[in-house]
Amino acid sequence: xxxxxxxxxxxxxxxxxxxxxxxxxxxxxxxxxxxxxxxxxxxxxxxxxxxxxxxxxxxxxxxxxxxxxxxxxxxxxxxxxxxxxxxxxxxxxxxxxxxxxxxxxxxxxxxxxxxxxxxxxxxxxxxxxxxxxxxxxxxxxxxxxxxxxxxxxxxxxxxxxxxxxxxxxxxxxxxxxxxxxxxxxxxxxxxxxxxxxxxxxxxxxxxxxxxxxxxxxxxxxxxxxxxxxxxxxxxxxxxxxxxxxxxxxxxxxxxxxxxxxxxxxxxxxxxxxxxxxxxxxxxxxxxxxxxxxxxxxxxxxxxxxxxxxxxxxxxxxxxxxxxxxxxxx
Numbered sequence: 566x567x568x569x570x571x572x573x574x575x576x577x578x579x580x581x582x583x584x585x586x587x588x589x590x591x592x593x594x595x596x597x598x599x600x601x602x603x604x605x606x607x608x609x610x611x612x613x614x615x616x617x618x619x620x621x622x623x624x625x626x627x628x629x630x631x632x633x634x635x636x637x638x639x640x641x642x643x644x645x646x647x648x649x650x651x652x653x654x655x656x657x658x659x660x661x662x663x664x665x666x667x668x669x670x671x672x673x674x675x676x677x678x679x680x681x682x683x684x685x686x687x688x689x690x691x692x693x694x695x696x697x698x699x700x701x702x703x704x705x706x707x708x709x710x711x712x713x714x715x716x717x718x719x720x721x722x723x724x725x726x727x728x729x730x731x732x733x734x735x736x737x738x739x740x741x742x743x744x745x746x747x748x749x750x751x752x753x754x755x756x757x758x759x760x761x762x763x764x765x766x767x768x769x770x771x772x773x774x775x776x777x778x779x780x781x782x783x784x785x786x787x788x789x790x791x792x793x794x795x796x797x798x799x800x801x802x803x804x805x806x807x808x809x810x811x812x813x814x815x816x817x818x819x820x821x822x823x824x825x826x827x828x829x830x831x832x833x834x835x836x837x838x839x840x841x842x843x844x845x846x847x848x849x850x851x852x853x854x855x856x857x858x859x860x861x862x863x864x865x866x867x868x869x870x871x872x873x874x875x876x877x878x879x880x881x882x883x884x885x886x887x888x889x890x891x892x893x894x
Contacts, residue, residue, distance in 0.1 A: 566762045573759040577619050577641060584626060588888045591630045599646075600654035601626045602636040608660040611726050611735055612636070614651065615667040615719060617674055618643040620758070621779060623889035624716060624858045631894065632885030633723035634667075642758050642861075643780045645673030651681035655689075663688030663732035667719055667739060669711030670695040688732050692739030694718050696748045696869065698807045699776025699784045712779050713821040713858040713867045714746035717881075720890070724883035742877065747804045750784070750867030751796055752777035754825060756860050775799055779823070779860045793830075797837035800868045805845055808872060812846030817871040817881060822856035825864035831855065834866055851881055857889060 570576045578598060585594035585601065592601050600616070615625040616638030625637035636654040638646035655664050664685065668678045670693050682689045696714030722739045730738070752774040755764035765781035768774060773791070776784025791799070810816070820834050831854050842849060851873070858867070873881065884893030 566757050566759070568757075568759060570759060573762070576759045577639065580619070580622075581626075581639060584888070591886065591888060592626070595653060595657060599650040600636050600638045600657065601629055602654065602658050603630055605631070606635070606658055609662070610660065610729060611662045611732050612655065612658045612660055612664045613667060613719070613723055613726055614638065614654050614658065614664060615715075616640065616646045616651065616654075617669055617671070618645060618780070620756075620861045621859050625719070627889030628716065628719050628887050630885070630887035632727055632883060633719055633887050633890065642760065645671065645677050648677050648681040648684065651678060652684060655681070655685055659687065661687070663690065665689075665722070665726070665732060665735050665739070666691045667715065667722065668693050669715055670708055671710065672707070690732050690736040692718060692722065692736055692743065694743050696743060696746045697778070698747050698803045699749050699778075710778055712748045712750065713819055713869045714743065714748045714871070716857050717746050717817065717819065717869065717871050718742045720885065721877055721880040723885070724880040727883065742871065745808075745873070745877075746869060746871040747807050748867050748869040749800045749804055750777050750779070750823070750865060751775050751800060752781070752784075752823065752863055752865040753790070754864040755781055756824065756863040758861065773865070777865065779858060781860060781863065793833050793837040794840060797834060797841045797868065801838060801841045801870070804868065804870050805847070808870060810845070810847055810872065813848070814846075814872060815848050815850045816842070817851040817853070817873055818842070818849045819857075819869035819871070820852075820854045821858050821867045821869065823863040823865045823867070824856055824859035825862040826856070826866055828855065831866060834868070838868055851878065
């Protein structure tokens with residue numbers, strides 16, 4: 566195992582400290598490193614809090630800032646944060662307008678955020694993301710997994726919260742965005758969790774894992790490696806079928822890297838995705854390309870489609886200023 570770390574035990578703490586140093590104009594690291602929050606808080610808006618296991622950066626801490634989240638709770642690598650982290654974050658950023666939790670559908674995340682919501686005083690609501698079409702049940706979930714589409718939910722709901730939307734409206738919006746978003750991913754290699762020191766799984770030189778989860782959990786099947794055009798067809802076929810998009814539909818396309826894929830390859834996947842979507846009569850009206858919801862250094866990518874209406878496009882285009890996303894500011 567070769568990694569730029571001092572050791573497995575301090576891996577998360579060093580990374581959080583460095584994130585706060587690098588983006589001190591935007592972020593404050595909470596006591597005990599239990600959460601990161603916006604430096605400039607707005608008590609007149611609903612507070613948005615998300616979180617999950619570390620190793621998926623920039624999700625979620627990289628999306629804390631104006632236009633997106635108010636706070637994020639980082640767990641250990643691929644491990645849910647604890648309810649006390651969520652309660653501490655809510656105490657730091659919450660307001661009389663309430664708190665909205667945005668939670669990926671993984672058993673540990675769901676359980677711990679539910680516990681925090683039950684203990685939290687004041688108005689609270691939850692949006693559960695489950696955009697992955699690859700499998701209905703997985704190693705750590707009942708139902709579909711929450712993966713890269715979580716970013717789209719956080720961006721649009723964050724924009725609405727910035728405009729002053731109330732808690733119930735934000736919950737409904739999050740559920741609507743989630744229902745219009747689908748994702749499927751592929752892994753070309755495994756990642757290595759520092760505490761384990763060995764790859765999570767092993768792929769042959771000419772193999773890829775189709776439908777992989779963001780923790781390296783299995784997907785639909787292990788298949789022969791294909792060119793980019795073939796991979797795009799394998800990923801987008803199930804996504805298009807699940808969304809049941811008519812010809813002429815307009816979509817937002819997120820090409821997301823898993824941490825070990827060069828940006829040039831991701832842009833190649835944008836081109837490959839366009840070929841598939843053009844053949845289906847679907848038009849891309851917004852793009853986002855890069856490594857945003859990662860799995861440490863795993864090679865591969867996911868493709869997400871969101872079917873936005875005019876209101877959702879306006880929320881996507883609204884200004885945002887975070888460590889990982891910035892436009893309009």
